[in-house]
Every structure is written in structure tokens, then in C-alpha cells.
Amino acid sequence: MAEFDTSHVKSIVLLGHAGSGKTTLAECMLYEAGLINRRGTIAERNTVGDYHELEQERGNSIFSKLMHTKWRGYKINIIDTPGYDDFVGEVISALRVADTGVMLLNAVMGVEVTTDIIWDYTEQFKTPMIFAVNKLDDDRADFDRTVAEAKNHFGNKVLVVQYPRQQGAGFHEIIDVLRMTMYKFRDTGGKPDKLPIPDEEKARAEELHKELIEAIASNDEFLMEKYFDKGELDEDDMKMGLKKAMINHDLFPLFCLSAERNMGSGRLMGFIDNVCPSANEMPSQITRTGNILPCDANGPACIFVYKTVSEPHVGELSYFKVYSGTVKSGMELENETTGVSEKINQLFMVEGNKRINTNELVAGDIGATLKLRNTHVNNTLHIKGKNYELTPIEFPLPNMTVAIETIKKGEEEKLSVALHQLREEDPTIIIEHSQELKQLLIHCQGDMHLAVAKWKIEHNHKLEVRFTKPRIPYRETIRKMADASYRHKKQSGGAGQFGEVFMRIEPWHEGMPEPAGLNVRGRDTYPLDWGGNLVFYNCIVGGAIDTRFLPSVLKGVMEKMQTGPLTGSYVRDVRVCVYDGKMHPVDSNDISFKIAGLQAFRQAFQQADPQILEPIYQVEVLCPDDITGAVMGDLQTRRAIVEGIDAEGHFQKIIAKVPLAEMEGYSSSLRSITQGRAKFKSKFHEYAAVPYDLQRKLIDEYSKAEKEELV
Structure with a gap:
């Protein structure tokens, strides 16, 4: 029989920006519960949470870690999560299974960018949340500013349950306005003395106590009536009201901590087992077929x-x-x-x-x-006989792509196995064998994410790999009409090959009129796998080319569209009209007309003012106001078009359109410019024409590469 029943199991997830103290808090919680007899530290590389060799080497959490502790008749599962958004997949998966989130705020830095990003996911999951202001023993700590920023970002639902009597090196007293008690800690932390609130703090404590009661009562009719009748709520009423409001995502209590000095963790754990909901108190799971579980x-x-x-x-x-x-x-x-x-x-x-x-x-x-x-x-x-399928986790799209290859030849199969395992462990990594680019690609969240992937491949699979710049998936098209013809004739004894095709090509766009001066006998539109369309017209008059050869002409055109004449990139949005030609009663066949169609298209394309198109991505950067100028300056060096700046909380969101070719290294560049205080996301937006000088350069590079291959 299980040691704890469902109502006595609580599962929490520790959240927050890197450096906010999540791993140190987890260590305190295990220590306070007696599961460990000595608190480890990040510096000494001996915490229960950051046990992985790579985490100890880097000095920060990379993977989510499951731990558990027993506290006053409850089992508390603790999931510690990384604080960099490169590892957001670890955070989201932990949030999916947690009953309560504990968001740590650094009292020195206030609300940081990653905190905002994580908060969006807590809103999606409707996870009951606690805030804990940590590092109040730092001389630069500012509790009031941190609380003000939290309210600014997350609303007045943030409720102060505790505040520090003093901050900085002298921090050792916390005033609790739920219990109306002061906790006084020794320098070594641990269990505090419970004392009356000092006279000079009573007015502030009573004001916050009243705010707390009113907020709790306003979310429950029964408690509201009781409050009106008695002018007060007792502690049990407040706990009941808080639990209900937290489950509904209506209130977020805020506590005080110094995890480094083990001050405040015991009270937080007491609140978790007394107030935070168990899984059976949360709304039931709904299966994908709509059943309640x-x-x-x-x-x-x-x-x-x-x-x-x-x-x-x-x-x-x-x-x-x-x-x-x-x-x-x-x-x-x-x-x-x-x-x-x-x-x-x-x-x-x-x-x-x-x-x-x-x-x-x-x-x-x-x-x-x-x-x-x-x-x-x-x-x-x-169990068999049911068809339950719970809602899956939706992981974010990647922000960064690199090509990967083995240093030693012949190890490609081993690399495929390693990448498959990498994907199994981390669904935010996407592996792609790109036929278009002829490269093996890794799509990930950022350069730190990529560094971890490389470490795993090299250490776990003993493979030497290198990352290279991914080729850009350019597209080619045309800007004017052109006509061309090509005769394919080959005689080598016996049956020969003959086919002649006259062709007109034009740039295609939706709603354009029918071809001028040609007799249209048939029209087909072919949506292309790589975007855009090919519209193919049969304009043959008088049987100059037998209809049965037109599919071969089309096949030749399609083949050339897969390796465009300018850079070998895919061709898109072209209208092709076959309007004349010749055939031979004996020598004409499918291969002849395929070759004639391909070469006629190639020649016409070169005469039709060809244009290279490049992928443009929409990039959104979230950063503090004081570094907005530096971020915009960097974007402008990348041929970006800044479309606007919006305020998001006390952060600025810069929205820009940036060519994919200019996004190489952006993740590490942004982190360097902003000291890790900014985050970005990107997604494909459109294809647009490259500047003339860049087009000339790309064509020359492709021609040179083709000549080198022939040598």
C-alpha cells in the first residue's frame, strides 16, 4: 500500500530566471525535511538537483530534475527547472504535471525576461502560483521594487503574504501578514523563532493583512458575507479562500526568502502542504475525446x-x-x-x-x-479496455538552425542514432534531412541549447561532430515574359531522338489574364511542395506536337524548376505556355521532349529577368528599455526592417523583418549585447527579392562551385 494517499501528495515546480535560486531553494527544502543532512551549493557542485556533469561544469541548471520530500504528513514532489529560455521545453513539460508553481524573483534584478516568458505558460496551464522573492540578504535587494514590478507584470492578483523587516546583509526577520507573526532567524538560518510583530511594523502589517483578507473574501461569496458580518476572517478561512483562489488562478501569494542562508523555506513548505492544492483538488483531466478523468x-x-x-x-x-x-x-x-x-x-x-x-x-x-x-x-x-488520451504538451518552435556532420567519414549511421536519441529526450529539438539543401539540420532554441546537444553527442555517443552554417533555401522566379525554343536531336544508329519545343514563360500571380496571342487548349495549376505554383498551358495548334508528349515537356520543366538556373534553388510562381514545336514520326519519344522542355525552359528563364528570392523571418525581441537602442542597432546591421516597438509590461518588444541569411549567430550575439537580459523568437514570414549586388554575388558563387565540381 502506498505510504501517502492522493490528498497527501503535492507536486510543485520551481520556476524563474537563471540565477534566481531555484536549485538552492530545492536544497533547503530537502534539508529542512531531513532527507539530506548537509546543504550542497552550486559553487561546490554537490547539490541534489544539479548532479549532471554538464550542469556542474557550467554552473547552472540545464535539465528539469524530479526530487521529493516528506513534510508533516505530506509527500511533496519538487521539480527544479532551468532558467534559460533555451531549455524552455524542460519548463513546459514540468508545468504540465505540477499542481503548483513557485516562481522565484531575484530581489536584486526584479522581474526578468525569462520570468515573463515562463508566466505565459503558467497562464496556459492555469497553474496555481506562488511568488517567492529570493536573495533578500543581498545588499542590492529591493523588495518593494520587486513587488511593484510583479504587480505591474502579473496584476494585482499578486498578494503580499510576507515582507522583510530589513534587507541586505542584516536580513533575518520576516513579517507574515497571514499569521500576523514575525519570524526571526539565526545567522545560520533554519527554524526561526516566532515573535510578536514589533510596534513600529504593526501599521504596515495590519494594512497588508487587511488587503489580504479583502482580496480573499472578494473571490468567495461565503467568505465575503462572513467578512461583512465579523469584519475579520480567521486563519482557516483565509487558507480555504486562498486555496480556492489559487486553483481558479485568481490570487498569487508572495513570500520572502534567502535560500542561500536557508531563511523562509520552512514556512513556504508549510504553506504548500496546508494550502496548495493536491491533484485531486484541481480540475479533472479532459481526454482528447472529451471524457472526464x-x-x-x-x-x-x-x-x-x-x-x-x-x-x-x-x-x-x-x-x-x-x-x-x-x-x-x-x-x-x-x-x-x-x-x-x-x-x-x-x-x-x-x-x-x-x-x-x-x-x-x-x-x-x-x-x-x-x-x-x-x-x-x-x-x-x-489499463486495457479504455481509450484515454490526455492532452499532449505543445512545445515551442525552434529559433535557430545549424547543419551537422561527422568529422570522420563512415559514421553517418551512428550520428543518426545519436540524433534520434537526442530527439527522444528533447522534443524541442527537430532533426531534418533536407533534400533541398543536401544537409542534415538541427533546429533548436538557441546556442546554449545547441552546445548541450553537441556535448551529449560527443560524450554519450563518442562521436566527433562539427556544426556548419546551413545553406539558405533561396527561391528563383522571373520578372518578365520571354520566349525560347529548343530542338533536341540525337542520332546514334537505329532509332534516334528528336523533339522540338517552343515555349513562353511569364511571372505568375493570382488573377492574371489568359496568355495574349495564344490559343489556349488546356490549363493545369500545380501547387509546388516548396511554395508557389507552376501554371502549365497547352497552346499547341494543328497538332505540331502530339498531346501525349506534353506530360514529358512538363516533366522536363519541373525537373529544371528543382535546380534553378541561377543558384540551383527551387523555382516558383511561373506560367509556362507550350505553343509550337516539331516531332518526328519515328525518332520522337518521351525522353526527347523531356530534354527539349527542360532546355527551352532554362533558356527562357535566363532571358526573363530572373530574380532570386530570400526567406524573410519575423523576429520579436523582448528586452528592457535601457538596451533597446543596442538591440535595434544590431538588427539594422543584419538588413532588418524594424516595423515597430510595443511596450509589454516594463519590457520593450521590437518587431522586425530579418533575412534568414543574416540571422546566423543572432542568439549568441543578442545574449552578448544584453548580458542575457533579452529573448527573441522568430518565424517564417515571406520570400522577398534579394538586393541586386547580393544576387550577383550568389550567382557568381554558384557558377564557381559548379565549375569546381566539373574539374
Whole structure:
């Protein structure tokens, strides 16, 4: 039987910008609960959370980590997450399974960019949230400014439950306006003394206490009536009201911390077990078919896999949350996505890099299992006879692309295996074999994300790889009409080859009139896989070319459109009219007219004022006001067209259109310019004409490369 029932299991996720103190807080929580007898530190590289070699090397969290602790009759699952948006996938997957989020704010820096980005996801998931202002022992700490920024960004739903009596090196007293008590800590932190609020703080504490009561009462009719009758709410009423408001995403209580000195973590844990909701108090899961799945340990077993990790010499470790029923070792569950039955051979509770065997996990709990061969992130597993499929996690699109290749030849297959495993572990990485660019591409979130991928490939798979600049997927088109003809004639004994084609090509656009001066006998539009259209007209009069040869002419045109005459790029938005030609009663065949069509198109294209088009991306940069000028200056060196600047909270959002060719290295450049205080996202917008001098350069480079290949 499980040690804790569903109502006594809480799952929290620690969130915040890099350096806000999430890993240090997790260490305090484990220490306060007695699971560890010494608090590790980032500097000493011995925390339970940041156990990975790469994290210890870099000094910051890269992967989300599952830990758990026992506190006053409750089991608290703790998921520590990275603070850089390069690793946002780790944050989103953790949020998907958490019952409450704890957002840490750095009292020195206030609300930072990543905090805003993460907040958007908490709004999507409607995760109950707690704010914790950390680093109040820093001499540069400013609690009031941090709270003001939090209210500015996230609204007046942010409620002060605690405030510091003093800040900086002398920080050791916290005034709690929910309990109307002052906590006084020793220099070493730990368990505080509970004291009356000093006279000089009573007015402020009572004002904040009243604000807290009124906010809680305003979200519950029963409590509002009670407040009007008595002019007060007792602590139990306030806890009940806070829990309900947090579940509805209506109120966000704010606490004080110095995780470094272990001050305030115990009170935060007490609030988590007393007030924060268990999974069975949260709204039930809705399956993709619309069924309601209550979080009930006695219901049908159903789990959701939110993360996988490949462990050397062990295999894949699948992390999951039990959303219904009780999962026991030896149980067989069916994967709704793959239809494959999976046996749960082992169940684990996880403590950083340690796995603790357990026989069962109840609804609401989080755990892990090994060697689910056909199960991946976002899969739902359930008992046979059900068809539950829970809502999958939607991961963000990539912001950066590089080409990858092995340094040693002959290791391409090993690289494919490594990349497949990389993708299994991290769904925010997309692997693409680009036939167009003839490159193997990695799409990811940024340069830090890419560095981690490279480290994994080299250390886990013992492969030497290099990243190269991805080729740009240019397009070619034309700007005026041109006519051309080509005769293909070949005689080499026996049946020969003969085909002659007269062709007109024009730039195509929607709604253009029919070809002037030609008799249209047939018209077909072919949407192209790479964008745009080819419109093909049969304008043959008098049977100059038999109709059965027109598909071959079209095939020749299409073949040349896949390797455009200027740079070998795809051709788009062209209208082709075949209006005359000649054939031979014996020597004409499909291959003859295919070659004639291809060459006639090539010649006409060169005479039709050809134009190279480049992909343009819409880029949005979120940054503080004081570095907006530097960010815009950098964008302008990249041929960007800045379309506007919008205020978003106290950040500025710069919106620009930037050629993809100029986006190389932008992630690292932006981080360097802004010291990591800005973030960006990008998406494809359109194809646009390249400047004349760049077109000339691209054509010359392609011609040179073609000549070198022939040598």
C-alpha cells in the first residue's frame, strides 16, 4: 500500500530566471525535511538537483530534475527547472504535471525576461502560483521594487503574504501578514523563532493583512458575507479562500526568502502542504475525446509520460504522472498512441540522480519507470479496455538552425542514432534531412541549447561532430515574359531522338489574364511542395506536337524548376505556355521532349529577368528599455526592417523583418549585447527579392562551385 494517499501528495515546480535560486531553494527544502543532512551549493557542485556533469561544469541548471520530500504528513514532489529560455521545453513539460508553481524573483534584478516568458505558460496551464522573492540578504535587494514590478507584470492578483523587516546583509526577520507573526532567524538560518510583530511594523502589517483578507473574501461569496458580518476572517478561512483562489488562478501569494542562508523555506513548505492544492483538488483531466478523468486512486489506471532520459548502461527512464488509479509494478498498460502494451517492471521515486524502488504510485503522484520500448514523451498509458488520451504538451518552435556532420567519414549511421536519441529526450529539438539543401539540420532554441546537444553527442555517443552554417533555401522566379525554343536531336544508329519545343514563360500571380496571342487548349495549376505554383498551358495548334508528349515537356520543366538556373534553388510562381514545336514520326519519344522542355525552359528563364528570392523571418525581441537602442542597432546591421516597438509590461518588444541569411549567430550575439537580459523568437514570414549586388554575388558563387565540381 502506498505510504501517502492522493490528498497527501503535492507536486510543485520551481520556476524563474537563471540565477534566481531555484536549485538552492530545492536544497533547503530537502534539508529542512531531513532527507539530506548537509546543504550542497552550486559553487561546490554537490547539490541534489544539479548532479549532471554538464550542469556542474557550467554552473547552472540545464535539465528539469524530479526530487521529493516528506513534510508533516505530506509527500511533496519538487521539480527544479532551468532558467534559460533555451531549455524552455524542460519548463513546459514540468508545468504540465505540477499542481503548483513557485516562481522565484531575484530581489536584486526584479522581474526578468525569462520570468515573463515562463508566466505565459503558467497562464496556459492555469497553474496555481506562488511568488517567492529570493536573495533578500543581498545588499542590492529591493523588495518593494520587486513587488511593484510583479504587480505591474502579473496584476494585482499578486498578494503580499510576507515582507522583510530589513534587507541586505542584516536580513533575518520576516513579517507574515497571514499569521500576523514575525519570524526571526539565526545567522545560520533554519527554524526561526516566532515573535510578536514589533510596534513600529504593526501599521504596515495590519494594512497588508487587511488587503489580504479583502482580496480573499472578494473571490468567495461565503467568505465575503462572513467578512461583512465579523469584519475579520480567521486563519482557516483565509487558507480555504486562498486555496480556492489559487486553483481558479485568481490570487498569487508572495513570500520572502534567502535560500542561500536557508531563511523562509520552512514556512513556504508549510504553506504548500496546508494550502496548495493536491491533484485531486484541481480540475479533472479532459481526454482528447472529451471524457472526464477524475484524479482518483480507485479509478482506472492512467499515466502521462512528460519526460524521457537515456541513461548509459541502463536504457530509457520514462518520467510520468499518475492521473488516475494506482499503478503497481508488474502491471501491463496500453499505450493509446502506439497501441502497444507495455509492462511496468519497476517503479521508482526519484531523488535527483537516485532511484528509489517502490511497489506502487497513487493518482496525483509522479515517478519513473525503465525500458518502455514503444513509449515516448506525450504518450498516455492506461489499463486495457479504455481509450484515454490526455492532452499532449505543445512545445515551442525552434529559433535557430545549424547543419551537422561527422568529422570522420563512415559514421553517418551512428550520428543518426545519436540524433534520434537526442530527439527522444528533447522534443524541442527537430532533426531534418533536407533534400533541398543536401544537409542534415538541427533546429533548436538557441546556442546554449545547441552546445548541450553537441556535448551529449560527443560524450554519450563518442562521436566527433562539427556544426556548419546551413545553406539558405533561396527561391528563383522571373520578372518578365520571354520566349525560347529548343530542338533536341540525337542520332546514334537505329532509332534516334528528336523533339522540338517552343515555349513562353511569364511571372505568375493570382488573377492574371489568359496568355495574349495564344490559343489556349488546356490549363493545369500545380501547387509546388516548396511554395508557389507552376501554371502549365497547352497552346499547341494543328497538332505540331502530339498531346501525349506534353506530360514529358512538363516533366522536363519541373525537373529544371528543382535546380534553378541561377543558384540551383527551387523555382516558383511561373506560367509556362507550350505553343509550337516539331516531332518526328519515328525518332520522337518521351525522353526527347523531356530534354527539349527542360532546355527551352532554362533558356527562357535566363532571358526573363530572373530574380532570386530570400526567406524573410519575423523576429520579436523582448528586452528592457535601457538596451533597446543596442538591440535595434544590431538588427539594422543584419538588413532588418524594424516595423515597430510595443511596450509589454516594463519590457520593450521590437518587431522586425530579418533575412534568414543574416540571422546566423543572432542568439549568441543578442545574449552578448544584453548580458542575457533579452529573448527573441522568430518565424517564417515571406520570400522577398534579394538586393541586386547580393544576387550577383550568389550567382557568381554558384557558377564557381559548379565549375569546381566539373574539374
